[in-house]
Amino acid sequence: MADVVLETRNLTMRFGGVTAVDNVNFKLRRGELRCLIGPNGAGKTTFFRCLTGILKPTAGEVFIDDIETTGWDPQYVARMGIGIKTQVPSVMDGLSVRENVWLSAYRLSGAREADRIAAEVIERLGLGDIARSTVGRLAHGERQRVELGIVVAARPWLVLLDEPAAGMTGEEVERMVGIIHEINRDAALIIVEHDMQFIRSIAAQITVFSQGAVLMEDTVEAVMSDSRVRDVYLGKRG
Numbered sequence: 001m002a003d004v005v006l007e008t009r010n011l012t013m014r015f016g017g018v019t020a021v022d023n024v025n026f027k028l029r030r031g032e033l034r035c036l037i038g039p040n041g042a043g044k045t046t047f048f049r050c051l052t053g054i055l056k057p058t059a060g061e062v063f064i065d066d067i068e069t070t071g072w073d074p075q076y077v078a079r080m081g082i083g084i085k086t087q088v089p090s091v092m093d094g095l096s097v098r099e100n101v102w103l104s105a106y107r108l109s110g111a112r113e114a115d116r117i118a119a120e121v122i123e124r125l126g127l128g129d130i131a132r133s134t135v136g137r138l139a140h141g142e143r144q145r146v147e148l149g150i151v152v153a154a155r156p157w158l159v160l161l162d163e164p165a166a167g168m169t170g171e172e173v174e175r176m177v178g179i180i181h182e183i184n185r186d187a188a189l190i191i192v193e194h195d196m197q198f199i200r201s202i203a204a205q206i207t208v209f210s211q212g213a214v215l216m217e218d219t220v221e222a223v224m225s226d227s228r229v230r231d232v233y234l235g236k237r238g
């Protein structure tokens with residue numbers, strides 16, 4: 001596998017007169033954990049959607065593991081071994097937590113392996129207490145954890161998450177941080193996130209978006225103390 005596992009070259013996405021993503025050159029290395037942050041409308045979700053194939057970029061290219069995937073449908077991107085969690089729930093509410101995780105493992109690995117993988121994922125992600133619960137009856141934070149269980153059960157080497165901590169309580173966010181680090185043992189991650197408590201706790205490398213472009217890339221400490229970043233969040237730019 002290549003050292004750079006995901007790259008964009010001059011990636012651009014326009015909606016009519018709005019340039020949501022503006023000529024972005026981005027690289028993610030093997031095993032990396034990267035958060036994408038930026039104020040509302042900075043282009044994070046549009047960028048994420050171009051990576052996953054949900055949107056076809058207006059210009060530029062996406063490479064995953066050195067293969068050009070620009071414009072591929074999301075199911076073909078996923079089949080490269082990429083776990084994708086969007087803001088749209090993908091859980092089946094009428095099934096139990098275990099059944100949801102099992103089905104994800106089954107699709108890729110077959111029935112015999114699915115039992116073992118589901119048990120392992122439930123253990124790793126701390127879902128044991130709720131394994132038999134019907135997903136539709138769970139609290140929001142628990143459902144988010146189940147969504148990650150579904151992603152992990154497909155054994156991805158690269159995971160793309162759009163706002164995994166959205167709407168969570170402080171305790172749920174802390175739990176999610178542990179899960180992210182657990183996933184990062186086997187996979188590189190890109191996480192679009194707003195929650196600063198979550199971002200600080202993860203202590204990942206950060207890419208800051210502003211007006212569709214990359215404003216800076218650095219550690220969480222450097223980003224949080226940078227005056228340009230403070231300015232875009234306070235609306236002086238971006």
Ligand SMILES: Nc1ncnc2c1ncn2[C@@H]1O[C@H](COP(=O)(O)OP(=O)(O)OP(=O)(O)O)[C@@H](O)[C@H]1O
Pocket residue numbers: 015018019020038039040041042043044045046047209
């Ligand atoms: N489908 C669309 N059609 C038209 N304009 C869009 C569409 N999606 C996004 N935009 C515009 O593109 C720009 C970037 O939006 P985007 O949602 O990517 O930003 P964001 O950084 O993810 O913001 P937020 O943090 O609020 O989710 C905004 O001006 C937005 O209005």
